[in-house]
Amino acid sequence: MKNIALFASGSGSNAENIIKYFENHPNVRVDSVWSNKSGAFVLQRALNLGVESHYFTRKEFYETDKLMNELQKRKIELIVLAGFLLLVPPKFIEAFHIINIHPALLPSYGGKGMYGSFVHEAVLLNKEKESGITIHLVDKEYDKGANLLQARCPVFPDDSVDTLAARIHELEYQYFPKAIEEYLCPKSK
Numbered sequence: 001m002k003n004i005a006l007f008a009s010g011s012g013s014n015a016e017n018i019i020k021y022f023e024n025h026p027n028v029r030v031d032s033v034w035s036n037k038s039g040a041f042v043l044q045r046a047l048n049l050g051v052e053s054h055y056f057t058r059k060e061f062y063e064t065d066k067l068m069n070e071l072q073k074r075k076i077e078l079i080v081l082a083g084f085l086l087l088v089p090p091k092f093i094e095a096f097h098i099i100n101i102h103p104a105l106l107p108s109y110g111g112k113g114m115y116g117s118f119v120h121e122a123v124l125l126n127k128e129k130e131s132g133i134t135i136h137l138v139d140k141e142y143d144k145g146a147n148l149l150q151a152r153c154p155v156f157p158d159d160s161v162d163t164l165a166a167r168i169h170e171l172e173y174q175y176f177p178k179a180i181e182e183y184l185c186p187k188s189k
């Protein structure tokens, strides 16, 4: 079994979708969910689905080895960032494979401060005709690692942040679990 740890800071609808996708998977299991926000809804979603969930502090993440050691003890093969808002410190990037999802077509609309509704606002402000998602490996800079997959959707003139976010979420639900599966268990081509 290949163990995944999910990191999320918010609602966690992607985390929930990933947990459900791998529930009865023969080769991949979601070991645990981790959040830097003690009140994040993702922690509750994980518990409802019978997956362990944990809160960690900024200090534990950046200044101690507590979290690293715990993940290594659990033999985590892949950390999946699903709406996780902190910059991952280099020691994690050296120790683990890490995948992130970004709700736009990188390299556009990426970088510091470009997350959640700020991304969709910027896309709408620029009157883009399309947007999408980017699933990529995590490197030492925000949104700069190699792309694993991009998927596109239209942006309509009457879109609001909410309607665009909903369309992007649908793409995320469709592609994110499969991209994780393909990364961990590549099909021979």
Ligand code: GRF
Residues within 6 Å of the ligand: 008, 010, 011, 012, 013, 014, 015, 082, 083, 084, 101, 102, 103, 116, 168, 169, 172
């Ligand atoms: C997603 O749009 C993801 O791309 C971004 O944050 C959002 C998280 O949504 N990084 P949710 O918490 O999974 O509902």
